[in-house]
Amino acid sequence: MSKANTQTSSSTESPRSNPDLPGDPNCPICGGVGHVRQDLPITDPDFGKLVMCSCLQRKAVAGAQSRLLRQSNMEALSDKTFESFHPEGLVGADTREVSSLEMAYRFAQQYAQDLNGWFLLMGGYGCGKTHLAAAIANAAMQRGVKTLFLTVPDLLDWLRYSYDAPDTSFEERFDEIRNVPLLVLDDLGTQNATKWAEEKLFQVINHRYVQRMPTVVTTNLDLVEIDGRISSRLLDPQLVNKIMITAPDYRRPAKGEGQSQRTDLGLLADNTFGTFSLREFEKLDPEVRANLEKVYRAVQQYAENPSGWLVISGGYFCGKTHLAAAIGNYRVKNSDRVSFWVVAELLDHLRATFSPHSNTTYDHLFEEVRNASLLILDDYGGQSSTPWAQEKMYQILNFRYNANLPTVITTIKKLDEIEPRLRSRMMDRRRCVFLALQAPAYIPNAPGKSEPRSRGKRAG
Numbered sequence: 001m002s003k004a005n006t007q008t009s010s011s012t013e014s015p016r017s018n019p020d021l022p023g024d025p026n027c028p029i030c031g032g033v034g035h036v037r038q039d040l041p042i043t044d045p046d047f048g049k050l051v052m053c054s055c056l057q058r059k060a061v062a063g064a065q066s067r068l069l070r071q072s073n074m075e076a077l078s079d080k081t082f083e084s085f086h087p088e089g090l091v092g093a094d095t096r097e098v099s100s101l102e103m104a105y106r107f108a109q110q111y112a113q114d115l116n117g118w119f120l121l122m123g124g125y126g127c128g129k130t131h132l133a134a135a136i137a138n139a140a141m142q143r144g145v146k147t148l149f150l151t152v153p154d155l156l157d158w159l160r161y162s163y164d165a166p167d168t169s170f171e172e173r174f175d176e177i178r179n180v181p182l183l184v185l186d187d188l189g190t191q192n193a194t195k196w197a198e199e200k201l202f203q204v205i206n207h208r209y210v211q212r213m214p215t216v217v218t219t220n221l222d223l224v225e226i227d228g229r230i231s232s233r234l235l236d237p238q239l240v241n242k243i244m245i246t247a248p249d250y251r252r253p254a255k256g257e258g259q260s261q262r263t264d265l266g267l268l269a270d271n272t273f274g275t276f277s278l279r280e281f282e283k284l285d286p287e288v289r290a291n292l293e294k295v296y297r298a299v300q301q302y303a304e305n306p307s308g309w310l311v312i313s314g315g316y317f318c319g320k321t322h323l324a325a326a327i328g329n330y331r332v333k334n335s336d337r338v339s340f341w342v343v344a345e346l347l348d349h350l351r352a353t354f355s356p357h358s359n360t361t362y363d364h365l366f367e368e369v370r371n372a373s374l375l376i377l378d379d380y381g382g383q384s385s386t387p388w389a390q391e392k393m394y395q396i397l398n399f400r401y402n403a404n405l406p407t408v409i410t411t412i413k414k415l416d417e418i419e420p421r422l423r424s425r426m427m428d429r430r431r432c433v434f435l436a437l438q439a440p441a442y443i444p445n446a447p448g449k450s451e452p453r454s455r456g457k458r459a460g
Helices: 054-072 095-114 129-142 152-164 170-179 195-211 228-234 286-304 320-333 343-352 362-370 387-403 420-426
Strands: 035-037 050-052 118-123 147-151 182-186 215-219 240-245 309-313 338-342 374-380 407-411 432-436
Touching (some): 095 118, 095 240, 118 129, 129 147, 129 182, 147 152, 152 170, 152 195, 182 195, 195 228, 228 240, 286 432, 309 420, 338 362, 343 387, 362 387, 374 387, 387 407, 387 420, 420 432
Parallel strands (some): 147 182, 182 215, 338 374
Antiparallel strands (some): 035 050
């Protein structure tokens, strides 16, 4: 290569002494000009054309990396490393919560080494998603991988402001985001979902999806709550490693330290397996009696090792609530944290959080319920069927279905009467056991009826 024709420059200074030249003043190739002409035959179509010198290329790369680092605000996240992460979770966290953290920790470490495909971290507020995502970014940057870490709202703001930026154009900034070797998008779903925002975000994500470029995404939403075009990419098992963290907020006190985990089990303390009546002295049809005993055994088995969903269906006062409470009381004795709610009361409490006098926030209560170690929802179907109520229940239950969190539901509805979106999940025999109690309502002191052994508030 030869130096660019500097003799035509109006400057009387030597290129090496001119601080205003774009390249490195000490560069032996271009002398600071920043561009050179390739040494090519006159017949070559590129003869006479200027190309960027390697010194200017290095300067451009360093500038881009510096700009990415500033925009990422990684200095504020420099302490978010794998070494500072605590996969054991809060003191008092149960085995399932700890297991989800440990798995997320291991997978994040492996991804940081390989940077192969996409890595999706899902879970509630404060569970450790951002820490692990930042740890991946810090590990990559230590190896010299150009990395951009942004919350999704910040990314969109960065693009908006680029229209007036003095140092770069919108196109240049947009191209940087789309093509950065590692992109970390934190808090997907918290952005203002304008048409422009949705379109720009999709363009970024789709470009990286098509190119199979390393990308980390965190979100506290169910994928069904995300733009369908984006969620379809995140659901691609050939590209995306999806990890669900079920642990509670690190910033909340653990069990025994003032945690506000809600439970109605105190009202149902005597609803145990030992006090449940199999109604031996009643004249039940043999088929009904066999069904009652079968359901009782199945519920006991579930209580020993809660996994997936257990749905108990039956008429009023047939024993559904007693059996559900018996599960909760059994697990409490095993030091598990149990959240027991009558569905209608849960919805009332969620509505009440919007009051300025509420002592808790909607987000706090909603996340507490969604991420409960064992959630028991009593009397599903008896609540108000407003669109808002239906949507809240679906969001809670769909999250727990995707995370495969232990959940017990009692309902008066038959399977074919349940909302289709939830019915499809209850029909998944891999994750849900549906038990239909055939026993009639228990009527205390009626002729031919046995005296119940339970004295619980509810007998449903």
